[in-house]
Amino acid sequence: MSFITSHNLKxxxxxxxxxxxxxxxxxxxxxxxxxxxxLVLEAGRAFxxxxxxxxxxxxxxxxxxxxxxxxxxxxxxDCSINSxxxxxxxxxxxxxxxxxxxxxxxxxxxxxxxxxxxxxxALRNGPxxxxxxxxxxxxxxxxxxxxxxxxxxxxxxxxIGVFGTNEGLENSPDSSPGVLLAAPxxxxxxxxxxxxxxxxxxxxxxxxxxxxxxxxxxxxxxIKLHPGNAxxxxxxxxxxxxxxxxxxxxxxxxxxxxxxxYDSQTVHLLPALATGNLDVLPNAMAREVTxxxxxxxxxxxxxxxxxxKEAHATGRVVVLAAGSQESVRLLLNSKSNLFPNGLxxxxxxxxxxxxxxxxxxxxxxxxxxxxxxxxxxDGAGGPHAYVPWTMHQQNxxxxxxxxxxxxxxxxxGRQMPSLTTLSGIDTFAGRGEIVFGHQLKExxxxxxxxxxxxxxxxxxxxxxxxxxxxDPETRDQWGIPVLRFHWKWSEFELNQVRHQQQHIRxxxxxxxxxxxxxxxxxxxxxxxxxxxxxxxxxxxIMGAKAATSVTNEWSQxxxxxxxxxxxxxxFASTADKNPTLTIMALAWRMADRLMDEMKKGNI
Amino acid sequence: MxxxxxxxxMLTATAALSLPRTDASGAPERNSLGTAKGYxxxxxxxxxxxxxxxxxxxxxxxxxxxxxxxCDVIIPPDKASPSASAxxxxxxxxxxxxxxxxxxxxxRVLILEGLLWLDGxxxxxxxxxxxxxxxxxxxxVCRDISNASVAKxxxxxxxxxxxxxxxxxxxxxxxxxxxMKAIGYVGNTPSRTFDGPPLDALRHVGLA
Numbered sequence: 093m094s095f096i097t098s099h100n101l102k103x104x105x106x107x108x109x110x111x112x113x114x115x116x117x118x119x120x121x122x123x124x125x126x127x128x129x130x131l132v133l134e135a136g137r138a139f140x141x142x143x144x145x146x147x148x149x150x151x152x153x154x155x156x157x158x159x160x161x162x163x164x165x166x167x168x169x170d171c172s173i174n175s176x177x178x179x180x181x182x183x184x185x186x187x188x189x190x191x192x193x194x195x196x197x198x199x200x201x202x203x204x205x206x207x208x209x210x211x212x213x214a215l216r217n218g219p220x221x222x223x224x225x226x227x228x229x230x231x232x233x234x235x236x237x238x239x240x241x242x243x244x245x246x247x248x249x250x251x252i253g254v255f256g257t258n259e260g261l262e263n264s265p266d267s268s269p270g271v272l273l274a275a276p277x278x279x280x281x282x283x284x285x286x287x288x289x290x291x292x293x294x295x296x297x298x299x300x301x302x303x304x305x306x307x308x309x310x311x312x313x314x315i316k317l318h319p320g321n322a323x324x325x326x327x328x329x330x331x332x333x334x335x336x337x338x339x340x341x342x343x344x345x346x347x348x349x350x351x352x353x354y355d356s357q358t359v360h361l362l363p364a365l366a367t368g369n370l371d372v373l374p375n376a377m378a379r380e381v382t383x384x385x386x387x388x389x390x391x392x393x394x395x396x397x398x399x400x401k402e403a404h405a406t407g408r409v410v411v412l413a414a415g416s417q418e419s420v421r422l423l424l425n426s427k428s429n430l431f432p433n434g435l436x437x438x439x440x441x442x443x444x445x446x447x448x449x450x451x452x453x454x455x456x457x458x459x460x461x462x463x464x465x466x467x468x469x470d471g472a473g474g475p476h477a478y479v480p481w482t483m484h485q486q487n488x489x490x491x492x493x494x495x496x497x498x499x500x501x502x503x504x505g506r507q508m509p510s511l512t513t514l515s516g517i518d519t520f521a522g523r524g525e526i527v528f529g530h531q532l533k534e535x536x537x538x539x540x541x542x543x544x545x546x547x548x549x550x551x552x553x554x555x556x557x558x559x560x561x562x563d564p565e566t567r568d569q570w571g572i573p574v575l576r577f578h579w580k581w582s583e584f585e586l587n588q589v590r591h592q593q594q595h596i597r598x599x600x601x602x603x604x605x606x607x608x609x610x611x612x613x614x615x616x617x618x619x620x621x622x623x624x625x626x627x628x629x630x631x632x633i634m635g636a637k638a639a640t641s642v643t644n645e646w647s648q649x650x651x652x653x654x655x656x657x658x659x660x661x662x663f664a665s666t667a668d669k670n671p672t673l674t675i676m677a678l679a680w681r682m683a684d685r686l687m688d689e690m691k692k693g694n695i
Numbered sequence: 696m697x698x699x700x701x702x703x704x705m706l707t708a709t710a711a712l713s714l715p716r717t718d719a720s721g722a723p724e725r726n727s728l729g730t731a732k733g734y735x736x737x738x739x740x741x742x743x744x745x746x747x748x749x750x751x752x753x754x755x756x757x758x759x760x761x762x763x764x765x766c767d768v769i770i771p772p773d774k775a776s777p778s779a780s781a782x783x784x785x786x787x788x789x790x791x792x793x794x795x796x797x798x799x800x801x802x803r804v805l806i807l808e809g810l811l812w813l814d815g816x817x818x819x820x821x822x823x824x825x826x827x828x829x830x831x832x833x834x835x836v837c838r839d840i841s842n843a844s845v846a847k848x849x850x851x852x853x854x855x856x857x858x859x860x861x862x863x864x865x866x867x868x869x870x871x872x873x874x875m876k877a878i879g880y881v882g883n884t885p886s887r888t889f890d891g892p893p894l895d896a897l898r899h900v901g902l903a
Contacts, residue, residue, distance in 0.1 A: 137737075146740040148883055151870035153743040155734055157787065158870075161796045163736045173737045180736075277891030284900050339885035465895040470882035472889070509880055511866035526841035526858050528769040529834065532865065533776070533877065540869075540878045 094365075095138050095203075095372045098396040098403045102371065105131040107686070108392050108407035110378045110422065113205025115658035116413035117356030117364075118248070118676040122683035124369035125324040131405055132361070133376040133394055135414075136174055136201035139208070141357055145171050145347030150508075157511040171208040171347035175200040177623075181569030185576045192616045195446075195560075195577035196623035197417060203374055204357040205415065206626065207672075209345045211474055212302040212353050213501070214254045214673040216245050218263030220484070221496070221667035224553055228495035230584070231553030232445075234664045235636045235645035238265065244677035246271050250313045251328075252354040252676070253335070255472070256300030264480045264499075264669075273305045275476070279469045281504030281544050282477035284460065285603060289479065292598040294500070299478040302354035302673075303344065308332040323367070331363040343508070344473035353473070373405075379572055381410055381426040381435050381655065389435075389655045395570045409686060409695060413658035413679065417446070417560055420631035420661060421575050423642075424562045434562075436649035441642050442632055443561050445554030446577075447666040449627040450498065450585045451620040454596040455545030456605030457520055462538050469505040469541075477502060479546070479599075481668045493587035496551025497668045500596065506541035513540065516608060544605065548592040552666040554630060555582050558622070579622040589619040627671050629660030646685040647678060654695045656682055731795040746783070746790035753793040753803075754785075760826035761810045762788055768833050769864040776877035784867040791863060802859060809856030816853070 107123055109116045112134040123130050146169040151158040154168035161168075165176040177196050186194050200206045219238040224231040246268045255273040258266035275298035278286065286296035310332040318324035335351040335358070344353050351358045364370040375397040382390045382404065391406040412419040423442045426435035434442050481497030518527055520539045527535055557580035562573045593612065600607050612618045622628070635641025638650035647662045649655045658679040660671050667674075689695045731750040746752060754762060762785040770779035779785070792803040810825075813836065817825040821832055828836070837857060839845070845854040868874040875883075897903035 144740060149741065149743065150872065150875075150883075152787070152867070152872075152874075155738075155744050155749050156791060156794060156796075156799070157866060159798075161733060161794075161798070163733045163738070163796075168738075169740055171740075173740075176736070276889050280892045280896050280900060280902070283892070283897070283902055287902060338889075339887075340889040341883055341885050460900050464899055465893065466879040466881055467893050467896050468882045468884070468886070469892075470889075506880060506882070508883055509869040509875055509878060511863075511870060513869055513878070514862070514865045517865075524842075526854070526861055528837060528841060528861055529771055530773065532861075533770065533773065536865065536869065536878050540880070 095374050097398070098373060098376065101131070101373070101403070101405055102129070103406065105129050105371070105405065105407040106690070107131075107409045107411055108133065108405055109411045109413055109658070110392060110419070111205060111413035111415060111659065112203050112361065112372065113200070113356055113413065113415065113659070114207050114210075114672050115660075115675045115679045116411075117204070117207065117360030118679040119411050119413055119658045119683050120364045120370055121251075121360040122680050123687065124364040124367045125318060125321065125327070126687055127367075128369060128687065130364070130370050131407065132370065132372045133378055133392060133405065134203050134205075134372065134374050135377045135397070136203060136205075136374065138374045139173065139203040139357070141204070141208070141347055141351075141355060142349050145349050147342040147346055147349060151510055159511055166209060166345070169346050171345060172200055173202050175202065182574075183566055183568065184574050185563045185566055187576055187578045188580070191621070192581060193579050194621050195579040195628075196621055197575075197577070197628070198623065198626045199415070199418070203372075204355050204361070207354065207356040208347055210302075210355070210672060212344050213475070213478075213670045214249070214252075214300045214302045215499070215669035216265045216267075217241075217667045217669050217674050218265050220263045221551075221665070221669065224495055224551070224665055228490045228553075230490070230495050232633070232635060232664045235634055240645070241674070241677050241681060244681045245673065247317055247680060248673060248676045251317060252302050252359050253304045253308050254300050254302050254673075255305045257298040259297050259480075261297070261480055261482065262484050272300070276305055276472050278477050279471060279505050280464065281458070281461070282475075282502060284458070285479075285502070285544070285599070286477070288603045289599050292595070292602040293483070294479045294595070294599045295482050296477050296479055299475050301472065301474060303472045303474070304335060304337040304352045305472065306337050308335060327363050327366045331359075331366070338472050340472065341470045342473055377570060378414060378422055379425065379570070381412075381422060383426070383428050383430065383435070383652075387430045387652060389652055409654045409656065409690070411656045411658050411682075411686075412661070416629050416631050416660040416663070417575060419657055419659055420560055421562075423632065425573055431651070436632070436642055436651040436655060438651050439639055439642060441640065444559045445630045445633050445664070446558050446560060446628055447552040447554055447630050447663070448622050449549040449625040449666055449670070450552050450588050451547060451549050451625045452589045452592050452618040453545055453547035454593060454600065454607060454609070455503070455543055456600035456603070456607045457516065457539070458542050458544050458603055458605045460604050461542040461544075464506070464541055467506070469507070475502045481550075492591055494551070494584040494591065495553055498548040498550025498588060498592055499668050500546040500548050500599075502544070502546060504544040509540070516543075544600070544603070546596045546599065548596065549625060549627070549670065550588050550592065550668045552585060554633070554665060555580065560631060581619070581622075585619070586615045589615050593618050627660075627666060629663035629666055629671050632657050632661035633664045634662040635664065647682040648685070656686060658682055731793065733795050746786035750790075750793055750795055752786070752789045753807075754789045757824070757826070758807070758810050759785065759789070761813055761824070764826050764828070764833055765810075765813065765837075765860060766864050768830070768837050769861050770868050777873050779864050779868045782868065782871045782873050784864050784871075787867040788860070788863050802863070805856050805859055809853065809860060812853050812856065
């Protein structure tokens with residue numbers, strides 16, 4: 093893929109997009125297919141998904157057997173470079189001192205952003221998720237409902253390719269007929285949980301993930317997605333045919349050189365570039381949104397990281413898709429006479445109402461799996477099943493002490509061994525000693541693949557004590573002020589985690605599992621710190637009123653007509669679903685609105 | 696642990712860390728910890744790395760010989776699969792304890808001390824270095840520090856060392872192609888279809 097440098101920027105673009113991940117990629121795709129001239133700025137370097145991803149490499153071929161280090165914080169072969177919770181020269185701070193008040197912020201500085209190592213779990217928000225205040229009397233209703241976004245969920249799923257089944261579940265919506273690709277068969281552990289989990293009230297279903305289990309229908313999908321646009325249809329069809337379906341091996345977190353799973357370069361940026369309407373500039377660290385005297389955005393000032401020099405790109409419209417908190421930071425750092433407290437911040441709500449998936453996990457040893465006949469469980473490089481939230485009636489008004497719910501994700505199976513594969517082996521047979529010699533080899537064969545666990549991810553509604561702001565002192569290596577986070581869990585989240593732990597334990601025990609840890613009475617020890625799930629959203633929430641929100645229902649800022657957001661920042665709350673699919677659906681919807689407004693001359 | 700043993704541990708730890716890494720052949724000093732660097736935040740992920748490729752290793756020749764024997768006490772060869780040292784697990788452990796990252800620093804101390812302890816123990820009981828023991832003798836030394844009752848005795852630290860060395864040996868072994876075969880991992884190979892679990896696997900758990 094050929095990208096530009098800051099020396100050959102065009103004089104002006106129709107739209108400048110900051111960020112190349114799910115939101116930025118989807119925005120660039122939707123706009124360029126309709127003929128808009130677009131520039132995408134990415135803070136990280138160019139990355140070649142065909143030649144740089146390590147799909148088949150073994151842990152023994154990596155330093156330290158591939159375990160995580162400060163340089164590669166998700167492990168050596170994870171598809172992330174120059175990324176992490178801590179990045180040298182790019183700090184952030186936490187206002188609170190207590191562990192429960194810490195926020196961890198993952199930044200992925202590479203082309204395609206976090207989509208490179210995304211788990212590809214692609215669940216739709218349901219109708220309740222957009223109206224938490226109506227249903228639970230807490231949080232804010234979004235200014236849109238499920239019906240507004242449903243057509244865009246269909247479109248995104250057809251474009252990126254999502255497998256799964258329609259189950260008719262309450263608040264975990266079906267896709268339109270013909271949209272989903274065939275779901276893969278479930279693994280032994282997933283089937284076993286399906287059979288025995290019912291006793292604990294858990295209903296195991298096929299999950300939805302952005303992995304091709306079959307070739308995409310390049311003959312009909314492009315026509316459905318781009319009616320009347322022959323060029324767009326041709327380009328999309330060509331790019332769909334360049335993707336291979338999954339070959340049932342290798343972990344999706346490592347990336348996919350055969351293009352079987354979605355990442356934003358493969359699925360969004362490549363076809364967008366083929367239109368001839370897109371420039372992509374890597375190594376461009378956005379610093380500020382520039383304004384004219386009328387209070388309209390005029391472009392982006394950025395640091396060209398290859399030279400360390402500042403440069404400017406000009407556009408009629410600016411879309412921020414830098415990752416919710418990075419977009420917040422850009423707004424807060426874009427101060428002017430018109431917006432002394434940061435751009436689009438007349439409400440004072442920029443940085444407010446950050447939410448994240450509420451998460452905890454628990455694992456067990458399942459004796460029934462011991463001595464399992466050897467077979468290959470790699471499958472689609474990630475889970476095939478999950479436990480959706482189904483206790484809606486029991487929790488109609490928040491009777492559990494928390495609004496919403498959570499879904500459970502599996503870790504199971506005969507996965508590629510890692511350095512810690514035999515963890516716990518001394519306890520399984522009750523030998524009471526450190527096993528070694530021939531006994532160790534025998535036990536290893538017997539107990540391998542017997543671990544099964546669940547990670548919960550649930551609803552979080554915004555609260556007044558969880559937000560980000562500019563740190564008055566700390567700056568990054570380019571002198572740009574950094575974010576300071578304030579994080580506080582409410583009783584809702586604590587109650588939810590208690591419920592998660594109890595429910596998972598019952599589920600594992602229903603499978604005959606020996607749970608690996610004792611009941612934890614300190615809820616803060618069970619729950620994952622804020623940010624850990626990398627689902628942080630909010631900070632520039634959408635709403636029905638300019639006084640209490642940053643954007644309208646189109647992710648268009650109330651204050652600056654030609655400034656939009658296309659990442660998780662406009663989310664008014666976190667659902668019990670992963671945010672990425674919704675980010676893409678909202679981005680596409682936003683892009684359609686943006687073009688409409690431009691055609692009407694409103695922008 | 697009484698005070699005498701505690702002091703002995705402390706001294707051996709200091710010795711292990713400060714001993715010049717010059718082996719009998721007069722090879723130059725290796726791995727000056729503190730100057731070694733990691734692989735950085737943008738390494739080639741597709742490259743195949745070997746121990747010693749990214750940072751220099753630590754073991755002297757005699758430490759290496761002890762490490763090899765201990766690896767094979769933990770994972771001996773059998774008809775179906777090779778020993779740990781046959782697939783270079785001792786080199787991995789050397790790489791691990793030579794790591795410039797903070798998470799491995801504690802293991803460096805624990806393992807270098809532990810190897811020294813093994814030699815001391817072998818000398819006390821058999822008047823030989825650990826690497827020169829017969830297999831039965833080498834196993835016997837480990838047997839005595841693998842028992843749960845050791846956890847409270849003065850050999851507690853030796854047991855901690857053995858547990859950690861065992862974990863690294865097992866993890867190091869089962870992440871190699873030979874180890875994966877031995878444990879029964881048969882994935883990482885492309886296939887046209889995914890057929891789900893075979894009938895005998897379903898029967899095994901009562902699902903068919």
